[in-house]
Amino acid sequence: MQYLKPAFRKAAFYCHSLTLNPTSVVLFPFRFRLAPPVSRFSSSMAVPPSSLDKQFDAFRVQLEESGTLRDRIRSVVSEIESSTRLIYATLLLVHHSRPTPDVLEKAKSQINVLKEQYKQLAEVVGGCPGQYYRYHGDWRSETQSVVSMLAFMHWLETGSLLEHKEAEEKLGLNSSDFGLDVEDYLIGVCFMSNELPRYVVNQVTAGDYDCPRKVLKFLTDLHAAFRMLNLRNDFLRKKFDGMKYDLRKVEEVYYDVKIRGLTPNGESIGDQGIQGQS
Amino acid sequence: TVAGTNFQSSTKRVRTMATAIEPAMKDSFSRYAEYLNDLNDKRDRVVKASRDVTMNSKKVIFQVHRMSKYNKVEVLEKAEKDLVAVTDQYMSRLVKELQGTDFWKLRRAYSPGIQEYVEAATFCGFCKNGTLLKLDEINKTLLPLSDPSLQPLQINILDYLLGVADLTGELMRLAIGMISDGELEFAEKICTFARDIYRELTLVVPHMDDSSDMKTKMDIMLQSVMKIENERICLRFSIYNFCSKFVIFVFLIFYVACFSVHVRGSEYIPLLGSNDTSSFLVGVPDIEI
Numbered sequence: 001m002q003y004l005k006p007a008f009r010k011a012a013f014y015c016h017s018l019t020l021n022p023t024s025v026v027l028f029p030f031r032f033r034l035a036p037p038v039s040r041f042s043s044s045m046a047v048p049p050s051s052l053d054k055q056f057d058a059f060r061v062q063l064e065e066s067g068t069l070r071d072r073i074r075s076v077v078s079e080i081e082s083s084t085r086l087i088y089a090t091l092l093l094v095h096h097s098r099p100t101p102d103v104l105e106k107a108k109s110q111i112n113v114l115k116e117q118y119k120q121l122a123e124v125v126g127g128c129p130g131q132y133y134r135y136h137g138d139w140r141s142e143t144q145s146v147v148s149m150l151a152f153m154h155w156l157e158t159g160s161l162l163e164h165k166e167a168e169e170k171l172g173l174n175s176s177d178f179g180l181d182v183e184d185y186l187i188g189v190c191f192m193s194n195e196l197p198r199y200v201v202n203q204v205t206a207g208d209y210d211c212p213r214k215v216l217k218f219l220t221d222l223h224a225a226f227r228m229l230n231l232r233n234d235f236l237r238k239k240f241d242g243m244k245y246d247l248r249k250v251e252e253v254y255y256d257v258k259i260r261g262l263t264p265n266g267e268s269i270g271d272q273g274i275q276g277q278s
Numbered sequence: 279t280v281a282g283t284n285f286q287s288s289t290k291r292v293r294t295m296a297t298a299i300e301p302a303m304k305d306s307f308s309r310y311a312e313y314l315n316d317l318n319d320k321r322d323r324v325v326k327a328s329r330d331v332t333m334n335s336k337k338v339i340f341q342v343h344r345m346s347k348y349n350k351v352e353v354l355e356k357a358e359k360d361l362v363a364v365t366d367q368y369m370s371r372l373v374k375e376l377q378g379t380d381f382w383k384l385r386r387a388y389s390p391g392i393q394e395y396v397e398a399a400t401f402c403g404f405c406k407n408g409t410l411l412k413l414d415e416i417n418k419t420l421l422p423l424s425d426p427s428l429q430p431l432q433i434n435i436l437d438y439l440l441g442v443a444d445l446t447g448e449l450m451r452l453a454i455g456m457i458s459d460g461e462l463e464f465a466e467k468i469c470t471f472a473r474d475i476y477r478e479l480t481l482v483v484p485h486m487d488d489s490s491d492m493k494t495k496m497d498i499m500l501q502s503v504m505k506i507e508n509e510r511i512c513l514r515f516s517i518y519n520f521c522s523k524f525v526i527f528v529f530l531i532f533y534v535a536c537f538s539v540h541v542r543g544s545e546y547i548p549l550l551g552s553n554d555t556s557s558f559l560v561g562v563p564d565i566e567i
Contacts, residue, residue: 055412056478059435063485070487130429133382134487163306182313221299225307229314 069124070135076121077139083114084145091149095198097206100156107153114146115172122178132178140184146171147180147188152195159214161189161222183236186229190239193219197249204253209262212254219247320375324384327371328391334364335391335398339448342401347461350405357402369395370423373431381431389437396433396441401448408467410475413438436486443479443495446472450502457509469506476503 090107094100125135147167154162162170167188168180196215203211223243231237257263298304341357372388396416403411417432424430453468476499483492 052410052474052478056482060482060485062435063482067485131382161303182310186310221303224299225303228307229311232318
């Protein structure tokens with residue numbers, strides 16, 4: 001019986017509207033139809049494409065196009081990724097004490113392949129100028145790895161930091177069409193600094209006792225330069241925070257070398273007494 | 279140089295600022311710093327403008343919900359005016375900040391605001407015209423906000439679709455309110471409209487960039503449409519219940535009425551017999567019933 005009150009209220013309104021609309025459902029239960037009249041249902045199936053349909057069809061076409069574009073981008077990026085891995089494998093040889101110039105020679109030739117692939121990427125995206133950042137996520141992390149490798153190579157060659165503009169040029173990019181994002185560049189540089197502690201350790205083991213001093217100077221400068229930036233709490237900030245651990249590790253190696261008198265600054269006492277201590 | 283002079287062995291090393299950063303590096307980094315500062319400041323301004331758009335669009339939506347059969351025209355007029363104010367005051371700020379590449383670069387910062395705006399505009403549009411306000415139509419109203427020399431801000435398909443997905447939630451609330459008010463025809467229109475939107479979206483959603491947001495919205499949308507449909511069927515069942523009870527009630531009354539007439543009739547005769555001496559029934563004994 002508790003249905004009765006709200007049912008009564010609803011039914012009263014419904015009856016009121018019924019008197020104005022005699023074609024709607026009849027009151028008596030044994031002639032009651034629960035479903036809407038069949039005619040209304042079938043008519044909506046036969047309706048020609050409305051303007052609503054047209055708009056959404058147009059959307060579907062556009063979105064399919066952008067989906068296709070994204071697929072093409074992704075296929076070029078996966079090629080970039082394989083080239084990057086090849087270059088990385090080449091660069092790893094510096095840890096194995098292969099002579100640096102040879103390693104660099106090989107890596108540079110592989111960079112040319114990369115350059116071609118970025119050109120391809122630029123062409124694919126170039127069809128839709130202004131949409132660089134729509135698809136940017138698809139090549140962001142690969143580009144960061146590429147920058148880190150280029151910066152490491154540049155440092156091995158010159159001892160200085162590869163600048164943003166220089167990195168852009170090495171990849172054959174330019175900022176007006178398809179450029180190198182500044183944040184990608186900075187994150188790439190942070191990744192490079194992660195490589196340095198290991199490099200220093202292996203160089204010292206191989207007998208290059210001047211390396212720690214050079215790396216320390218470089219990394220200290222780099223860390224101080226990064227401190228000039230006002231960073232937000234994002235991925236770049238996290239990577240920058242990681243840089244101080246790299247710096248600390250290099251300092252430790254430098255210290256270990258120095259107290260043993262191994263630095264080539266004329267303070268070296270020789271291999272006899274101190275070297276054996278650890 | 280660092281080598282030799284300032285080095286201390288403790289881990290808590292005091293780094294002297296006397297060490298000058300290599301000048302070329304310092305130069306580059308001051309440029310990068312400037313770039314990042316500009317970018318972050320702009321992002322902050324865009325977020326703020328987007329929040330203002332969100333808040334004021336929500337107000338438009340609440341205004342539309344105040345609609346009832348008595349004040350429909352006034353309420354919708356006010357809602358339209360409010361929407362125009364949102365466009366002129368708040369959307370214009372967004373347009374100023376977003377130009378060229380920033381349009382896509384800062385999308386995460388302003389997308390929620392645009393979605394809410396689309397929701398409000400399409401909601402007003404439906405209540406007024408019974409149709410879905412198209413993306414082209416909304417973008418046309420935004421053209422005058424942009425400087426003609428610059429690329430105009432145009433809402434992109436993705437934000438439009440996300441906004442339309444949210445629209446069905448508001449439609450659901452409106453429909454249920456209309457059913458309670460007895461405006462059943464309007465409620466039915468809303469139901470059809472919501473179903474059409476859902477149907478159109480199912481074909482388009484899989485192609486959207488990062489469609490995971492949208493897929494969640496689609497689930498919610500289906501629930502909204504079903505809520506409207508369930509409310510309508512509840513109404514029909516409750517009418518059925520009422521009517522069947524009404525019929526039974528009528529029969530009961532009829533039966534009781536007949537029964538009491540019969541009962542009254544048999545009580546009447548012995549009374550005549552016992553009191554009236556001139557009646558032909560004098561002397562007949564009273565019959566106990």
